[in-house]
Amino acid sequence: MEHVKKPWYSVLYFQVIIAIILGIIVGSIWPSFGASLKPLGDGFIKLVKMMIAPVIFCTVVSGISAMTDMKKVGRVGGKALIYFEVISTFALVIGLLVGEVVRPGTGMNVDPHTLDAKAVSTYVDKAAKDTVADHILGIIPDTYLGALGGGDLLQVLLIAILTGFAIAHLGDYGKPATVVIERMSKIFFRIIHMVVRLAPIGAFGAMAFTIGKYGIAALINLGMLIGSFYLTSLLFVLVVLGVVGWICGFSILRFINYIKAELLIVLGTSSSETVLPQMMEKMERLGCARPVVGLVIPSGYSFNLDGTNIYMTLATLFLAQATNTHLTFGHLVTILLVAMLTSKGASGVTGAGFITLAATLAVVPDIPIASLTLLIGIDRFMSECRALTNLVGNGVATIAVSKWEKELDTEVLHRELANGPSAA
Numbered sequence: 001m002e003h004v005k006k007p008w009y010s011v012l013y014f015q016v017i018i019a020i021i022l023g024i025i026v027g028s029i030w031p032s033f034g035a036s037l038k039p040l041g042d043g044f045i046k047l048v049k050m051m052i053a054p055v056i057f058c059t060v061v062s063g064i065s066a067m068t069d070m071k072k073v074g075r076v077g078g079k080a081l082i083y084f085e086v087i088s089t090f091a092l093v094i095g096l097l098v099g100e101v102v103r104p105g106t107g108m109n110v111d112p113h114t115l116d117a118k119a120v121s122t123y124v125d126k127a128a129k130d131t132v133a134d135h136i137l138g139i140i141p142d143t144y145l146g147a148l149g150g151g152d153l154l155q156v157l158l159i160a161i162l163t164g165f166a167i168a169h170l171g172d173y174g175k176p177a178t179v180v181i182e183r184m185s186k187i188f189f190r191i192i193h194m195v196v197r198l199a200p201i202g203a204f205g206a207m208a209f210t211i212g213k214y215g216i217a218a219l220i221n222l223g224m225l226i227g228s229f230y231l232t233s234l235l236f237v238l239v240v241l242g243v244v245g246w247i248c249g250f251s252i253l254r255f256i257n258y259i260k261a262e263l264l265i266v267l268g269t270s271s272s273e274t275v276l277p278q279m280m281e282k283m284e285r286l287g288c289a290r291p292v293v294g295l296v297i298p299s300g301y302s303f304n305l306d307g308t309n310i311y312m313t314l315a316t317l318f319l320a321q322a323t324n325t326h327l328t329f330g331h332l333v334t335i336l337l338v339a340m341l342t343s344k345g346a347s348g349v350t351g352a353g354f355i356t357l358a359a360t361l362a363v364v365p366d367i368p369i370a371s372l373t374l375l376i377g378i379d380r381f382m383s384e385c386r387a388l389t390n391l392v393g394n395g396v397a398t399i400a401v402s403k404w405e406k407e408l409d410t411e412v413l414h415r416e417l418a419n420g421p422s423a424a
Contacts, residue, residue, distance in 0.1 A: 012196070012197070012199060013260055013261040013264050015199070016199055016203050016261070016267075016268055019199075019200035019201070019203040019204035019207070019268060020203050020204070020207050020267060022204055023204045023206070023207025023208040023210075024208075024211050026208045026211075026212070027207065027210065027211025027212035027213075028211055028212075028216060031211075031212040032212065033208075033212065034208035034209060034211055034212025034213075035209055035212035035213040036209075037204070037205040037208040037209055038205065038206070038209040039205065040202060040204065040205020040208075041202050041203070041206025041207075041269055042205075042206075043202070044195075044198055044199065044201060044202025044203075044206075044269065044274070045202065045269055045271055045273070045274055047195045047198065048195055048196075048274045048277070049273060049274075051188055051191055051192050051195065052156075052273065052276050052277060053148045053149075053150075053156045054148065054188045055185070055188045055189065055280065056156050056280075056294065056298050057148060057156055057159070057163075058181050058184050058185035058188060059185060059293065059294040060157065060161060060164055060291075060294035060295065060298070061160050061163045061164045061167065061181050062164075062181050062185060062290070063164065063289075063291030063292075063294045063295075064160075064161060064164025064165060064167075064291055065163075065164045065168045065174060065177070065181075066168075066290075072291070072405075073164075073291070073295070075405070076291065076292055076295050076296070076401065076405055077299070079401050079404050079405060080295060080300070080303075080397065081299075081303065083397055083400055084299075084303045084304040087240065087241075087304065087306060087393065087397070088304060088305070089340065090236075091236060091240075091306040091307075091309035092309045092312070092313050092336055092339050092340060093336065094232060094235075094236055094240070094310060095232065095309065095310040095311070095312065095313030095314040095317075096313045096314075096317065096332060096335070096336060098228060098314055099313060099314045099316075099317030099318060099321075100332075102224075102228045103317075103321055104224040104225040104227075104228045104318050104321070105224075105225070105318040105319065105321030105322035106321045108321070108322040109324060110322045110323050110324075110371065110374065111323075138152070139155060139158055140158065141158070141159065153299075153301050153302060154298075154299070157295070157299060160294070161295075189281060192277045192278065196265075199265045199268070199274075202265075202268065202274070203265060203268025203269060204268070206268055206269045206270060210380050210381070214378070214380055214381070222374070222375075222378050225314075225315070225318050225378070226381060226382065228314065228318075229310065229311060229314055229315075229382060230385050232310055233307055233310055233386075233388070236306060236310060236389065237256075237389060237392050237393075238252060238253075241392060241396045244396055245396060245399075248396075248399055248400050248403045248408075249403075249410060249413075249414075250399065250414070250417055251417065252392075254417040254418070255392075255395065255396065255399075255417060257420060257421075258416065258417055258420060258421050259279070259282060259391070259392070259421070261278075262275040262278055262279060262282070262391065263391065263392075266384070266388055266391055267388060270383045270384045272301070272387040272388075272390050272391045272394075273301070276297065276298075279297060279391065279394070279395060280294070280297050282395075282421070283297065283395065283398045283399070285412075285416060286399065286416050286417070287408055287409030287412030287413040287416070288399060288402040288407065288408055289402060289405070289407035289408070291407075292398065292402045292407050296394070296397055296401050296402075297394055297398055300393070300394035300397050300398070301390075301394065304393055304394055305386070305390045305393075306389050306390060306392075306393035307385060307388065307389025307390045307393070308356060308390060310389065311357070311382060311386050312356060312357050312360055313335060313336065313339055315375060315382075316335050316357065316360055316361065316364070317335075319361070319367055319368075319371040319372070319374065319375075320367050322374060323367065323368055323371050325366050325367050325368070326366075327366070327367075331364060331366065334363065334364060335360065335364055338360050338363045338364070357372070357375075358372060399413070
């Protein structure tokens with residue numbers, strides 16, 4: 001059957017582009033009205049998030065239960081964690097280097113005593129309560145169904161892996177359960193496809209709220225930091241992730257083009273979780289094995305946050321420079337080591353990067369914690385770049401681990417990237 005090309009206005013990413021532009025216009029001209037449209041963005045995010053847990057559960061369980069080699073699951077997970085740590089460290093170091101070279105906060109001469117520490121007390125208190133032990137215990141849900149109801153990605157991943165192993169060990173007796181879960185997976189993905197059609201409405205509401213509440217002026221006032229962050233993230237994607245792509249045999253630019261619809265949705269909503277199910281589906285379409293996709297993508301949302309890592313070290317140096325706080329080489333090493341820990345477990349939702357930054361500053365008392373107030377007005381704009389970089393990073397990670405595990409169909413990968421994404 002001959003493929004009929006859809007008119008441009010019916011393609012999802014064009015609709016999202018128009019929605020984002022309209023959101024910026026409405027937020028700029030009618031700030032109060034724009035700020036009142038926040039429920040449109042929140043509603044879309046909630047619709048997608050309600051489907052994330054069942055999609056991950058079904059994908060991981062069906063993938064693992066179909067495996068004959070159970071050691072493979074541990075091997076894939078181990079390779080993914082090694083990759084995450086190496087690339088995340090690159091991101092942290094790049095953030096430090098750019099902060100030292102560009103020095104975006106120099107010349108602001110902010111007096112910490114004039115800042116309102118109460119404005120960031122919520123973030124600081126939450127960061128102080130998050131210990132390493134809390135993170136580890138937090139992976140274990142209170143109940144089996146509680147993980148699916150709570151929506152914590154690592155909890156869902158844990159029970160999905162256990163369920164997949166259990167079904168696999170049952171042999172032929174467990175096969176009917178695998179069939180049921182695979183069929184449920186198709187139902188959940190169909191619901192996701194229906195929900196995603198609402199992305200333009202969600203992007204419009206979220207962007208109108210951001211511009212209406214914080215204003216374009218926030219971008220101008222702290223433009224040096226925002227510009228440095230966006231440029232650093234772009235260079236990280238093109239150079240570091242580009243090298244990973246070259247090693248794996250694909251072009252990073254073609255990959256970005258392939259996921260452009262998802263990137264635009266993330267740009268509009270400031271949350272990479274809004275496209276998690278679609279990313280899992282696209283990674284499979286690119287030739288990555290389903291079990292690898294099911295393990296790497298969800299775990300990457302907690303352990304492979306490249307954009308958040310760049311933001312944490314760059315923003316920390318910015319705050320030190322803005323408050324004229326001198327940092328020694330020892331301080332820089334401490335910031336790097338602490339950030340390597342605090343960046344793990346941050347989810348892809350809006351504002352998580354701000355909380356992890358507060359946790360990092362708490363261990364470097366030389367930098368006034370009240371200086372975080374300088375970032376409140378622009379954090380929403382920064383979260384968009386964090387989410388975009390995180391999304392690209394997790395997609396590249398999935399292909400890299402699949403290649404490493406010899407579970408990547410390179411012919412399919414090249415064909416899909418050459419043809420581009422099918423019109424949504």
